[in-house]
Amino acid sequence: MRNEYRAIFTDKGVILVLILALLIYSTIYSFAYAPQVLRNVPIGVIDQDKTPASRKLVETFDSGPNTYVAYEVGSMEEAKNLFFGRKIYGVVYIPANYEKQLLGGQQAVVAIYVDASYFLMYRQVFQELVTGIGTTGAMVEFQRLIAKGADIPQARATSQPVIYQSHNLFNPYLGYGSFVMPAIIIVIIQQTLLIGIGMIGGTWSEFGLYRKLVPPGRQRMSTLPIVAGKALVYASIYAVTSLYVLDLHYRLFHFPMNGNGLTILALMIPYLFACILLGIAISTLFRHRENSLLLLLWTSIPVLMLSGVSFPREAIPDWLFELGKIFPSSSGVDAFIRIQSMGATFQDVLPQIRMLWILVIVYGGLACIGIHLLLQDEYRKRSRIGKDAA
Numbered sequence: 001m002r003n004e005y006r007a008i009f010t011d012k013g014v015i016l017v018l019i020l021a022l023l024i025y026s027t028i029y030s031f032a033y034a035p036q037v038l039r040n041v042p043i044g045v046i047d048q049d050k051t052p053a054s055r056k057l058v059e060t061f062d063s064g065p066n067t068y069v070a071y072e073v074g075s076m077e078e079a080k081n082l083f084f085g086r087k088i089y090g091v092v093y094i095p096a097n098y099e100k101q102l103l104g105g106q107q108a109v110v111a112i113y114v115d116a117s118y119f120l121m122y123r124q125v126f127q128e129l130v131t132g133i134g135t136t137g138a139m140v141e142f143q144r145l146i147a148k149g150a151d152i153p154q155a156r157a158t159s160q161p162v163i164y165q166s167h168n169l170f171n172p173y174l175g176y177g178s179f180v181m182p183a184i185i186i187v188i189i190q191q192t193l194l195i196g197i198g199m200i201g202g203t204w205s206e207f208g209l210y211r212k213l214v215p216p217g218r219q220r221m222s223t224l225p226i227v228a229g230k231a232l233v234y235a236s237i238y239a240v241t242s243l244y245v246l247d248l249h250y251r252l253f254h255f256p257m258n259g260n261g262l263t264i265l266a267l268m269i270p271y272l273f274a275c276i277l278l279g280i281a282i283s284t285l286f287r288h289r290e291n292s293l294l295l296l297l298w299t300s301i302p303v304l305m306l307s308g309v310s311f312p313r314e315a316i317p318d319w320l321f322e323l324g325k326i327f328p329s330s331s332g333v334d335a336f337i338r339i340q341s342m343g344a345t346f347q348d349v350l351p352q353i354r355m356l357w358i359l360v361i362v363y364g365g366l367a368c369i370g371i372h373l374l375l376q377d378e379y380r381k382r383s384r385i386g387k388d389a390a
Contacts, residue, residue: 036175198292201283284370
C-alpha cells in the first residue's frame, strides 16, 4: 500500500486522471447540462393565408416557452436558406385556404419541417408546434359549435372529448442533465480508474518496479496481499471522491436524489472493487504507461452506449447487451439510476449487485494471475542477473 500511494502521489499524470479527472469531468458536464431543457428555439413561419385564424396560430407558436417566431418569410426558398444557415430550426407552412377549411368544418393542413439531426431540438420544437396547432384547432372547433347553437358543455365535450393530465415520473422537468448525468458519472468513475491504474501498471513494467514487491531471497511471493493492498489504496481514494460527487455535487446541481444512502453504499462497494480489480488485471498487460490512454480512452463512448442509457436497451442486440455486462458500468449504471433517480430498494437492484460481486471475484482472480506472472518474471530476471554476476 505504501508503494502504491507513493506511485500515485508522485506522478502528476496519475493524479490528474485518478483524482482530478472525476471532479473536473463531472463538474464540466454538469455545468454544460445545467439549463436542463432547451428554450426559445427560433423558427420561421410562412403564412400564405394572412387571416385572423392564421395570425392566431402564429401567435400561439410565439407565446410558448420553447419556441419563438424569429422570421416570417414569404416563400419556402427563403425559409430553406434560413434553415440551412442555422438561423432557424423549424419551419411552419400555413396554406392560403387555412381559415376557410377550418371554419368550413374541413381538415386544415399545416406543414411542419423540423431539424431532426439534433433530437433535443427536434423534440422541443415538434412538441411545441403540435401542441399549438392542436390548441388552436380545438378553440376554432369550440367557437364553430357555439355559433351553430350548441351549449358550452356540449361544445367543450365535442371539441376536446378527452381531457388528460400528464405527470412526468422521476424527471419532472424532462431535463437532459437529470437524465444523462447519473450514467455519465458512473462511467467516469470506471474509466478514470481503469486508465489511472493502467498508467501505474505501465510505469511499473516500463521501469522494472515490480521487483520492489519481491523481497531478496524469496522465490515465491503471495499475490493476494499485493492485489488486496493495491485495491484498498484505490478504494480509499475513490471513497472520498465518490462521496463528494454522489452527494455534495448532486446537491449543488439539483440532480434527483430519491435513493436510500445505505442502498447506494451497498451498490458502490462492489462497483468500485469490480472497476479496481478489472483495472489491476488490465494493467498487468501494459508495458508502457501510454498504453493505458491509447487502449482505454476510446472505450468510454461504447461503454456508455452498452449501458442502455444513451442508446435504448431495446434497440441493442441481446448478444451485444449481454456482452456489455463484462464491464462493471453496465450493471452499475442500471442499478444506480434505479436507486438514485427512481427510488428503488435493495431488493429491486439485487440482480445487478449480485452481478457486480461476480465480477469482483472474476477480475480479482485475473488480477492475481496477472500479478503472479509479473512477479515470476521479475524473479527469473533477478536469478539471471545473479548467475551472470557469479
